[in-house]
Amino acid sequence: MQLRMQKIGALIFRVTKNNMSLILKNIKNCVTWDSERGGMLIHENIDIAIEKDQIVEMGAHLGSADHAIDCSKNLVTPGFVDSHTHPVFLEGREKEFSMRLQGVSYEEIARAGGGIVSSVSGVREASEEMLIKKMTERMDTFLSLGTTTIEAKSGYGLDKDSELKSLSVIDKVNQAHAIDIHPTFMGAHAIPQEFKNDPNAYVQLICEEMLPAVRKQGIAEYCDVFCENGYFSSDMSKKILLTAKEHGLKIRLHADEFQNSLAANLAGELNAVSADHLMAISDEGIRALKENNVIATLLPGTTFFLGKTEYAPYAKMKALGLDIALATDFNPGSCHIQSMPFILSLACIYLKMDILDAIKATTVMGAKALQVEDEKGSLEVGKKADIVIWDLVDPVQIPYSVSKDCIDTVIKNGKIFKNS
Numbered sequence: 141m142q143l144r145m146q147k148i149g150a151l152i153f154r155v156t157k158n159n160m161s162l163i164l165k166n167i168k169n170c171v172t173w174d175s176e177r178g179g180m181l182i183h184e185n186i187d188i189a190i191e192k193d194q195i196v197e198m199g200a201h202l203g204s205a206d207h208a209i210d211c212s213k214n215l216v217t218p219g220f221v222d223s224h225t226h227p228v229f230l231e232g233r234e235k236e237f238s239m240r241l242q243g244v245s246y247e248e249i250a251r252a253g254g255g256i257v258s259s260v261s262g263v264r265e266a267s268e269e270m271l272i273k274k275m276t277e278r279m280d281t282f283l284s285l286g287t288t289t290i291e292a293k294s295g296y297g298l299d300k301d302s303e304l305k306s307l308s309v310i311d312k313v314n315q316a317h318a319i320d321i322h323p324t325f326m327g328a329h330a331i332p333q334e335f336k337n338d339p340n341a342y343v344q345l346i347c348e349e350m351l352p353a354v355r356k357q358g359i360a361e362y363c364d365v366f367c368e369n370g371y372f373s374s375d376m377s378k379k380i381l382l383t384a385k386e387h388g389l390k391i392r393l394h395a396d397e398f399q400n401s402l403a404a405n406l407a408g409e410l411n412a413v414s415a416d417h418l419m420a421i422s423d424e425g426i427r428a429l430k431e432n433n434v435i436a437t438l439l440p441g442t443t444f445f446l447g448k449t450e451y452a453p454y455a456k457m458k459a460l461g462l463d464i465a466l467a468t469d470f471n472p473g474s475c476h477i478q479s480m481p482f483i484l485s486l487a488c489i490y491l492k493m494d495i496l497d498a499i500k501a502t503t504v505m506g507a508k509a510l511q512v513e514d515e516k517g518s519l520e521v522g523k524k525a526d527i528v529i530w531d532l533v534d535p536v537q538i539p540y541s542v543s544k545d546c547i548d549t550v551i552k553n554g555k556i557f558k559n560s
């Protein structure tokens with residue numbers, strides 16, 4: 141069947157009818173989580189049959205379909221699930237990047253009024269349309285890099301109206317874009333300038349005004365807090381997160397990024413879905429995550445982008461059997477990285493992750509960190525057809541090909557996006 145084509149960012153979208161059937165023929169190597177065995181699996185020479193947006197059959201020599209893609213020379217993996225991003229901002233922060241090259245630290249920049257706070261004026265002044273345009277371009281890039289599901293945080297508004305505007309932007313982009321987006325309210329991303337001398341009053345504003353308004357708006361699924369000494373202390377974070385729970389939001393935390401701030405302990409105490417960053421987590425914090433089934437989401441891109449050398453203690457977490465996800469932490473300041481393939485490289489090189497563990501952490505564990513593992517994150521019958529076809533054969537070639545784009549085609553909900 142000849143498909144009509146349309147260009148979206150770096151992708152050529154092959155327009156498919158809603159009820160089109162698709163078959164990936166004779167896949168050389170198909171790497172995925174296997175729910176029945178509870179482990180990663182490499183299928184060789186397998187077909188995947190797709191009807192509408194779903195995988196309906198997997199096996200050798202399946203029948204025909206409206207459209208077929210020959211994968212006899214290709215590696216195939218699930219689409220990436222990026223469970224931690226900050227994509228609602230206006231402009232990049234290249235100037236700050238230059239300052240850091242001259243030796244000024246991220247914390248010093250933040251104290252001098254840069255950092256997160258400097259993105260705030262951009263979001264406050266921008267129209268919703270402008271933010272939608274910017275975020276849509278970023279989603280095109282994510283999709284071209286193989287990410288099919290994403291979490292997106294507000295948190296550059298830091299007042300009620302601008303936070304609601306940011307969530308509305310996420311919702312509108314989600315409705316229009318092929319990528320599935322899970323919205324998180326993060327009013328507690330930084331203390332805004334006007335509350336610099338009275339941070340507790342800002343916590344009060346979040347609890348008494350922002351969270352009720354966020355609930356009424358009905359977009360956010362999660363509430364996230366930057367729980368770190370000097371930002372939102374463990375006590376402040378606890379107050380915000382308990383209030384968020386009362387308003388029906390599930391919770392996740394930025395935890396122990398720069399120093400042990402007892403954030404992982406709090407994540408365990410409050411049964412957060414995920415605790416993220418964790419470069420400075422204590423042994424006790426690791427145990428708290430394990431005992432309370434909190435997913436540890438590691439963001440090696442941030443350590444790398446900030447030029448730091450201390451990565452999260454992955455080996456200890458693995459030894460204790462934690463669920464571990466990997467995500468980009470894409471944001472304009474501390475991690476301007478959108479590529480999950482690059483995150484795989486960092487995880488293998490710096491966290492010493494095994495390649496199959498790293499693929500697991502970027503697919504099925506990312507899905508678990510967004511509580512969508514029943515329908516996404518693996519290639520199994522009944523799951524969504526969210527698939528990456530690579531110009532590669534062996535999974536280890538993904539992290540090995542650090543600077544090369546090796547994605548041939550992305551399939552999202554059964555629709556085909558060919559990299560141009």
Ligand SMILES: [Zn+2]
Nearest residue numbers: 224226394469
């Ligand atoms: Zn973050």
